[in-house]
Amino acid sequence: MGVVDNRLKDMGIILPAPLVLPSPNRTSAVLVGEMLYVSGHGAQLLEDESVARRGKVDVDITEDAAQATARALAIKMIATVKHHVGDLDNVKKVVKILGMINAHPDFERQNVVLNGASDLFYDVFGPEVGCHARSSVGVDGLVGRQPVEIEGIFHVSAH
Secondary structure: OOHHHHHHHHOOOOOOOOOOOOOOOOOOEEEEOOEEEEEEEEHHHOOOOOOOOOOOEOOOEOHHHHHHHHHHHHHHHHHHHHHHHOOHHHEEEEEEEEEEEEEOOOOOOHHHHHHHHHHHHHHHHHHHHHOOEEEEEEEOOOHHHOOEEEEEEEEEOOO
16 A cells, blocks of 8 residues: 555545546546646535535535535545556646636635645645645536536656
8 A cells, every 4th residue: 555545544535436427528537648637526426425516605505515525526536546547656746726616606715615625635645746736716607506626637657
């Protein structure tokens, strides 16, 4: 078991199945050289029913509930990364995260919602690998009324 897998275990995190998309015209991630481009992971495809999978932030669900969903999405994203690169110790850098937050137009704390994912990547991969660039964007809607969708770019070891 690698360093990152041990850290997940110590944190009490069991990885779910990696993301499988419902159409053959796209995939959960594409590896180009040493860059892994991970597709949007939306709440609708989470198995974790303890988090909000539908709803608009600051209308139907709270900021805290959306932050918990972002964390669950980061866990699902780590499972997808592992599926594509084998060993999570092959992740050299979490390069960039983009979070789309389905929120009321007056909601101004998309960044706080996305901290659910950013904090998890930082804690799981450590400060050197897990600190990343990111954008948090408020949107008027997401497929299936999802509250959050996250995509990412990871620098990985060639294998």
